[in-house]
Amino acid sequence: MKKGNLRYVANVFPHKGYIWNYGAIPQTWEDPNHKDSDTGCCGDNDPIDICDIGNKVCSQGEIIKVKVLGTLALIDEGETDWKVIVINTEDPEAADFNDIDDVRRLKPGYLEATVDWFKRYKVPDGKPENQFAFNAEFKDRDFAIKTIKSTNEFWKALISKRTNAGELNCMNTSVSDSPFCCSAADADAVVKSARALGEQDPIPSSVDTWFYYEM
Numbered sequence: 001m002k003k004g005n006l007r008y009v010a011n012v013f014p015h016k017g018y019i020w021n022y023g024a025i026p027q028t029w030e031d032p033n034h035k036d037s038d039t040g041c042c043g044d045n046d047p048i049d050i051c052d053i054g055n056k057v058c059s060q061g062e063i064i065k066v067k068v069l070g071t072l073a074l075i076d077e078g079e080t081d082w083k084v085i086v087i088n089t090e091d092p093e094a095a096d097f098n099d100i101d102d103v104r105r106l107k108p109g110y111l112e113a114t115v116d117w118f119k120r121y122k123v124p125d126g127k128p129e130n131q132f133a134f135n136a137e138f139k140d141r142d143f144a145i146k147t148i149k150s151t152n153e154f155w156k157a158l159i160s161k162r163t164n165a166g167e168l169n170c171m172n173t174s175v176s177d178s179p180f181c182c183s184a185a186d187a188d189a190v191v192k193s194a195r196a197l198g199e200q201d202p203i204p205s206s207v208d209t210w211f212y213y214e215m
Contacts, residue, residue: 008207010124015117019110021052021064025084028151029158032166036080039133044079045168048151051114053103054088065089070100071144073133074118080133082151083118084144085111099141111138124211 001007009017030043052058052066066086074081087097096106104111115136119129139147157163159170159178170180173187 006201008204009121011208011210012117012120012124013210013212015113015121019113019117021054021056021058021088023050023052023058023064024048025050025148025151027155028148029155030080030082030151031154031158031163032079033163034154039073039075039080041075041078041080041133043151043154044076044081045166046081047155048082048084048148050084050086052086052088053097053107053110054091055093056088056091058088067094067097068141068144068148069097069103070138070140071147072114072118072136072138075131075133077127077130082147083114084148085114085138100138101140120213123213 011017024047026047028048030046030048032042032045035042050066052064053069058064065088067089069085069087071085072083074083085100085103087094093106096102100111115132119132119136121130123129154163158165158168159172159175159180161170161179170178171182171187171190172178172180173182173184175181
């Protein structure tokens with residue numbers, strides 16, 4: 001949701017919607033109070049995002065196991081917003097991909113398209129182009145794994161209440177030593193208190209609008 005409405009991504013020519021499966025890595029958190037030593041910007045208060053370059057188009061909410069290949073450091077409105085490039089381990093081509101150079105070699109143009117997509121996708125909303133750390137160069141697998149591990153440590157601090165959660169709701173049923181851990185009955189009560197699903201809203205025709213602008 002964004003401003004009370006379902007959020008759709010704009011089609012900035014030549015990209016129609018997302019160009020990969022877009023998701024996130026659980027148990028990671030980009031701490032908005034921590035300035036990253038590499039990017040010089042604080043985190044965006046979200047889990048780390050992933051771009052799965054596999055051939056399967058995943059369903060919303062689907063959970064998959066992935067192989068980490070590299071990462072891109074997006075600076076989104078002044079915040080560090082890592083984009084980790086991965087491939088589904090069940091993809092028939094997964095064995096051929098082990099690092100970011102394999103993507104460059106086997107899927108020519110894909111990384112350049114990824115930079116272009118993230119650079120311009122908010123422009124139709126009246127926002128400026130996004131910026132990147134490292135001059136928009138992708139970092140390799142080892143760098144990406146190091147980044148994932150560091151954001152996992154931030155998440156551990158968050159879920160154990162060693163850092164301020166702010167407006168985040170950290171209620172959970174699976175981290176037994178977390179002060180936010182609740183009983184199954186409490187979790188069930190939250191689910192039952194949720195508003196019942198209504199009829200599906202029609203997809204607005206604007207979702208298919210193309211946007212063009214000069215570089």
